[in-house]
Amino acid sequence: MMDPSAYLLLSGILFGIGVAGVVVRKNVLIILMSVEIMLNAVNVAFIAVGSHLGDVTGSVFAFMVMTVAAAEAAVGLAILIAIFRLKETIDITELSVLKW
């Protein structure tokens, strides 16, 4: 079986792409998808190290991360629908009522 360092590098690259998406994009939907990419990158690292050490804990933690990701997507999209109903926009720079 391969050394996990290649998987960790891949995980870092995917996480970096997710960070770039969250920082750069204005569309709230794409920002939420970038967050999903970041959570998935973390799962890659968990699985790679877990199977490298022969430990089932990596899979269990990745399972918990997936649960949290599903809950986050559901609540985030519900917030998005509520905001869209109110302001008719998905541009994150226009959603600045909480900004000082």
Place this chain on the structure above:
Amino acid sequence: MEPILFIVFGAIAVGGAIMVVTRRHPMSSALFLILTLFAVAALFVLRQAHFLAAIQVIVYAGAVVVLFIFVIMLINVPENKLPLERLTGFRFLGIMVAGLFILEAALVARRFATPGTPTADSGSVEAVGRALFTDYLLAFEVTSVLLLAAVIGAIALAKKRI
């Protein structure tokens, strides 16, 4: 065999992720997100994590992305009303920060070479199920409370009048 498949599916995952963050219309992003998630599921299979690979396809590609597509179609922003995105100085700085992060991750990953004891069943359905219902039973049960809270929260937020 594993290195070749790793390179193929890793390249698909990274390419799909880049397409997700660069597409203008969120629907294209969602479809490329499915591609990335399937490639990551294939990587899970390569690491013998069969249970997680199945959950990845069922929960992520089958439920989360469908939820995204539902919302994209529900709010249905026309092409000319999508936010205008230009590459300003601050955004370029954001991309540089992400690149710096990838570089750091590469440096850390290069040093990870502890001797491991790989076992074939560390990610099988039986092994994960046994761990979930013995050592991690409390965490597993609390997960159901989290999901219930998410369901109630999503309904409460999205419903016009409760």
